[in-house]
Amino acid sequence: MPKNITIIGAGIVGIATASYLRRDGHEVTVVDMRPPGEYTSFGNAGILSPGSCVPQALPGVLSKVPGYLSDPLGPLAIRPAHFIKALPWFLRLVLASRRSRVEQIADALRPLLQQTFEAYAPLVEHAKVSDLIRQTGYTVAYSSRAAFERDALPWQLRRERGVLIEELDRDGIAEKVPQLGNGYEVGLFLPEQGFVRNPERLTKALATRLQQDGGRILQRKVLDIEIGPDGPRALVTDAGNLAVETLIICAGSHSNEFTAKFGDKVPLEAERGYHVTYSDPSVTLPMPVFLPQYKVFVTPMEMGLRIAGQSEFAGNGAEPNYGRADVLEKQMQQIFPGISGVDATKWMGRRPSMPDSLPVIGPASRLPNVYYAFGHGHIGLCGGAPSGRALADLIAGRTPTVDLQPFRVTRF
Secondary structure: OOOEEEEEOOOHHHHHHHHHHHHOOOEEEEEEOOOOOOOHHHOOOOEEOOOOOOOOOOOOHHHHHHHHHHOOOOOEEEOHHHHHHHHHHHHHHHHOOOHHHHHHHHHHHHHHHOOHHHHHHHHHHHOOOHHHEEOOOEEEEEOOHHHHHHOHHHHHHHHHOOOOOEEEOHHHHHHHOHHHOOOOOEEEEEOOOEEEOOHHHHHHHHHHHHHHOOOEEEEOOEEEEEEEOOEEEEEEEEOEEEEOOEEEEOOHHHHHHHHHHHOOOOOOEEEEEEEEEEOOOOOOOOOOEEEOOOOEEEEEEOOEEEEEEEEEEOOOOOOOOOHHHHHHHHHHHHHOOOOOOOOOEEEEEEEEEOOOOOOEEEEOOOOOOEEEEEOEHHHHHHHHHHHHHHHHHHHHOOOOOOOOHHHOHHHO
16 A cells, blocks of 8 residues: 655665655655755765675774774774764674674675665666666775785675675786786676766666656755654654655664654764765776775776775764875875876765664664664665665565565664
8 A cells, every 4th residue: 555655865775765665656755955866875986786795894803993093094084072972883893893793794784785786777777877887897906915815704705695706816907907007916806796887866867767756855954853652743844844654764874863763772873985086087997996905996987087985983063074085195196196186076975884884774663654774884875776675665565585684773
């Protein structure tokens, strides 16, 4: 039976969820203070990686943190003013890095992300933007075999779960991505992976198709939620109240501000990432490249070449520190010496990150008319369509094609 469904959040997760719900015939309204795709979904690395089943924290992560923090070119930064507030989250992250827990997390993520291309296919075809998605594979390049061997566990976890991985020598790396030069001793090629040529345009195209199909998108700021005895009954917005029947929270790093109103306290952090996009780089790549020594992806996009990475913890409200983007620029010069930075643009976004690297997907713990789809961290683009499809199945009374038990909000 069709429902009247309201979604808070117009990023890729919210829009993909709305798209699947509208395909089921529901009346769908998306509410966000920004236009679709103009928050975190705007500037990610664009990677579509069904093999991204490895959690952020692995055994031994605690011993690596001091080195990351002391390295001015390192991948991690924590603002001192935010450290005490974030400490419980980091303690949970360390607990999730136990080998047994890492195995469980990988087992949960692989079936969800394995559906990435399959779940996006009907949406992009319907929106006539299939050209945005490329399943080219991506290349990983290590400067030394010793560095590669130190990373043995994450590649083992992937292989054990069926991710195709081909090892490359110097010549193999040069054949796949000749632009990298010969400074890399060991590489990997993951043929099933791919990328989106423009993540913002993807989200906006799906949003436009949603509206053409009868869905509504309202640009409003949600100030509060009126809750009756049976659950939410209205959103209080800066443009007046909006009645709701069924509510889905897809509000990215702000999602826990809403879940707390329903009695679900969620350990969610705004893990800030940065990118630099080179509009005229004089370098053209055939596929994305991951450089583990910098922990960055370099992705060819229709607007140029983008390097993306960094993990900064400062909370939702802190101003960007574009010194972190300057780090990416220095790394880009090391990867591609002489690259042109003319008209290069810098950006910061807030990844909604859970300490166990698992998103929250499924019903609220207490209210029958509330559902969640948020907390995807580094895999929001990969997990957007699979999460939206799973939630649509759940709401329709169908059995989702992925087990949602590991993603339940009550796991904490």
